Amino acid sequence: MTMIAPDPVAPDPKVERALTRRRWLGRLRGGQTGRPIWRQPIAVAALVILGGWLLLALFAPLIAPYDPLAQSPEAYAPPSATHWFGTDSLGRDILSRVIHGARLSIPLALAIVSLALLVGGLLGLIAGYLGRFVDEALMRLTDLVFAFPQIILAMAVTAAFGPNTRNAVLALVIVSWPVYARVIRSAVLSMRGDDYLSAARLLGVGPVRALRRDVLPNSIGPAIVLATLELGNAVLLLAALSFLGLGPRPPAAEWGSMVALGSQDLSMWWVSVFPGLAILTVVMAFNVLGDALRDRLDPRYAKGR
C-alpha cells in the first residue's frame, strides 16, 4: 500500500480534530443511506412521543394532578373529568401514577442499557482484540447467558438477590450485556488485520491505547444503534419483572405493577389499560427510532428506498 496517510507520530492538529469528529460522529452525520431521520414522518413521531415522555418525567410533580401515592375512598372510579384515567383499588389517581411511572421506567431503562453497553462493550473489545483463549472464554460465557430465556434468567437473579429496584436493574444488565459484547467483538474482528492497527503496533502503541484510540471509535456505531433498539426492550423487561412482583417495591408507581394490579379484575379495564398504553408507546417509539437509526447508519440493513 502506498497511500499517503497523516503521520501518526506528529499529526497536524486540524486533521487530528477532523479525524476525531469523523471517528465518533461520522457515522451519525448522514451521507450513508436512506433519508435523514427528520425527513421520516414515523421516526419524527417517535421522537415527539419520546420527547413528550421525557418532559412528563422531568416535570412530573408539576404536571400530575394528584400525588401518585395518595389514597382516597373513591376506589375504582371510572375515567371522568376529575380523574381522567380513573382510580385504582385504593382510590389512587391513575393518570398521576402513569406520569410518575415515566420517572422510573425511562431512567431505569437508560441505566440498564448504558451499564449493559459498558460491560458488554468492554468485554467485546477485549475478546475481539486479544482473541484466542480470552475470546473463546468470553464468547462461551455469552453463549451461557444466551442459553436462558431473558425473562427467566432475570427472574432467577432478582429472586436470588431479593426484589427491589437495584436488583431488577442488576438482573437486566446481567441478561442483556452479551448482545453488545457480540456486536463490538465482531466489529473489532473485522478491523483486526487493518493496516492502521498494524502501524500503530509497530509504533509501539500498547493494547489499551490502541483499543481506546483506534478500535473503540470505529466499532461503537453499531453498538449505539443496538442500544437504541434495546432501550425499548429494557422498558418491556423491567415492566415484566415488575408485573411479576420483582421490580421496584410497592407502592411505587411502576407501569408493570400497575398492569398487574388491574389484571386481578379486568372489568375495571382502566386500571391496566392506561399503564399498558404507556409501556406500548415508549417501547414502540424506541423501536421505531432504533430502526430509523439503523437504516441510516448501517447500509446492510437499509430498506430499499
Place this chain on the structure above:
Amino acid sequence: MSVSPRRLRAGALALATLAIISTTACTAGGSGGNASGGGATTLTVNTSFVLKTLDPGRVYEATGLTAVHALYDTLLTFEGSDVSKPVPALAESYEASADAKTFTFKLRSGVTFSDGSPLTADDVVFSLNRLKNIKGSPAVTVSELSVSKTDDSTVVVTSETANPNVPVVLSMPSTAVLNAKVARENGAKDGEDAAQGDNAQQYLDTNSIGSGPYVLKSYEPESQVVLEANPNYWGDKPQFERVVLRNMDVQTQKLTMQRAEAAEISLDISGKLLDGLPETLQTSGVQDTVYFLFLNADPTVSAVASNPKFNQALRAAIDYQGVAALYGQGAAPGAGLVAPAFPGTLPEGEASTRDVAKAKALLAEANLTNPTVKFNYPAITYKGVDLGTVATKVQGDVAEAGITLELNPQPLTTFLDEMRGGKVALGFTPQSLNYPVADSLINNMAPGQATALRSGWTVERADPAIVAAGEKVIETLDLAARATAMQEWQRLMNQSSPYVVLASNSSTVVATADLTGADYTAAGWQVDVAAVGRK
C-alpha cells in the same frame, strides 16, 4: 365404465337406510346423554383442588375434607352453617363428666358400612386409635385423648386435661369411623407403632370404607373426584346420585357459574370476585378468617416495633372500615382475634376505630419522629383478596400519622420462613382455624406460646392481666362462660398484644338457584354435599 340404473337404485337405497339408522342412533344417543348427564342426578362442585389424600387419618386439606365428610360418618357433626354446637351422628347421645375429662357416647343401632356390615364400637375405637397413632397432620387434635369401649354400643373417650371441646373434635372429618376389618386387611394399623406400620393410605385414597351417604367412585387428585350415593346408607338418602368435585381455578369458576344453569356449586369465589355474578345465583358465607398485623415485641429485633406507644399509635392510625371495604362482600372491620363465625367472638359494635390525632400524640409522647419499620407480607391473593393491596392501604393510612412502613412483599415460603425465624419487625397474615373452636388461639398466641414467641412476645414482656385472662379461658369448663372469658381475653389483647386485627372476611359457597342446603360451614368441610338438594 357405466353404471346400470338398477345398481344405482340399490346404492341409493343402501345410503338412505344407512342415513336413517345413523340418525336414529344419534337421536337415541342424544336423549340418553340428556337423561344421565343433564344434571338430573349429578351435582357438580367446582373448587381449586387442595387435595393430598382421602385417608381420614391423614386428611388435612380443604378438598379432602369436603370429600371425606361425605364418605364417612363421625360420632357427632355440625348441621348447615351452625358450628356452635355439635349434633348427633353415629352417636345418638353423649354425656360429659363434670370435669370435662370423660365423654361417654351411645352409638346409634342399625348403622351399616357401605359394604353392608354393621358398625360397632370396635370400629370406633380402631379408627380413633389409628388417627392418634399414625401421627398424621390431624393427629394433634386427639393427641391427649384415649378411647375404649364398655360394650358394643358404648364408647368412652377420656382426655388427659380438662377439655370441654372434645365433642367438637369428634365432629371433625379426620375422626371418621372406618370399617376396621377391611382397613386391617388393607394394611391399616392402630397400635402405638402405627406411625411406621400403617400403609393403608394408598388403598384409602381410591376406596372408601365408611358409612357415609356417598361412596368413592373415582379419585384423580389432579382433575376430579367422583362420589356415588351409598346404596346401604343408614340415614336419609341424599338427593343427588352422583357428586363430581372438579378441579378448577377461581377465575374459571367465576366464568362457569355465570353460565351455570342447574346443580352446580363453586367453593372459591369470594371477596371482590363476587362482584358481577348474576343475581340469580345464591351465596352462603360465614366470616371465618381474620387478618392481622403482628409486631415484634423484642427490642433487639426492632426498637420501634417493640415500643408499646408505637403499638398503640399503629392501632389508632389504621382505617379499619376502609380496610374491610377492600375485602368486598361479607367482610367486617377487625374486632378480636376470634372470627365472627366462632363462639367467643367480640360483638359487632366493638370493631376497632381510627383516631389519627391520638396516634400522632402517642408518637410524640414516645419521642418517635418519623418511625420507620419494614413491613413483610406474602405476595398472594387469599380468598379473593390481594394482600398487597391491603398492605398498601395500611401503609397509606399510617403515613398520615407520620409512620413510615417499607413494604416488603415476599413469596409465601420466604414469608413463612422469616416469620418462623422470629426476626420480622412487622408482618401481615390471614388466619383460619383448623377446627371451629377458638381455644387454639390461646394455645398459640398467648404470651410465651409458640406463635407469640415468633413475635418475641414472652411472658415477661406481656401484661400480667393478659396472661391471667388466657389462663382463665382454659380453666373455664362451661362453654358459655368460656366464650365470655374469651371475649375478655381479646379485649385485653386489643390493648397491648403484638397483634392488630385488621378485618375478617368469609369464604363463600356460590350455588345455582335450583339448589337447597348449599350452606358454607366453618367446620372444615366447607359444604355438606349430602345435604344439598333441589327446590
